[in-house]
Amino acid sequence: MRVVLQRTKRAEVRVNDEVVGKIDRGVMLLVGVTHEDTHEDAAYVAEKVVNLRIFEDELEKMNLSLLDVEGSVLSVSQFTLYGDCRKGRRPNFMAAAKPDHAEEIYESFNKELRSKGVTVETGTFGAMMDIDFVNDGPVTLLVESK
Template structure:
């Protein structure tokens, strides 16, 4: 599993020019699933993300988690995170999970985060989406479960 985590002032995802998910103050997540991901991988990454201290405290230091600031998450499925560009000119997506498996694991990931008390908005799995957000800091991190 790979997740690009970006601290966001605001974020929204649109499908066919219609907003299907949006947040204010929280995290923008691009979520990639590979065929070897397990439920333990999903739980590990979900827990790390909601407890990661990347929000500023009163002294301007990154000491607060998403839970501490009551932030929300916009989670967008992103199979292209598993694009291998090392050979040739077209990315190879062989490491990305098949859609049926990826969707099930992606939904489980979002449910895990919701169980921790966080509001999770999403895009539409498998759809062509337009994503817009304001990255604060900027703060961008990449998590991998393996």
């Protein structure tokens, strides 16, 4: 499992010009799933996301977690995170999980986040989406299960 995490001041995702998910302070997550990913991978990455100390304390040091600041998550499925660009000019997406498996693990991941007390908004799995957000910092990290 591969997640691009971006600390955000606000974020929203639209499908067909309709807002389907919106948050204020928290993290914007682009979530990729590969064939071998399991519910354990989803749980591991969810635990990492909510506990990473990426928010600033009163001394402007990154010492606070998403849980500490009571931040929210905007989680968007992103199969292109497993695009392989090493050969040719067209990415190869063979490492991306098939939609049924990817959706199952993606939903498991979001369930794990919610079970930790985090508000989670999402896009629409498999849809073309427009995402607007303000990257705070900017802070952008890659979180992987393997």
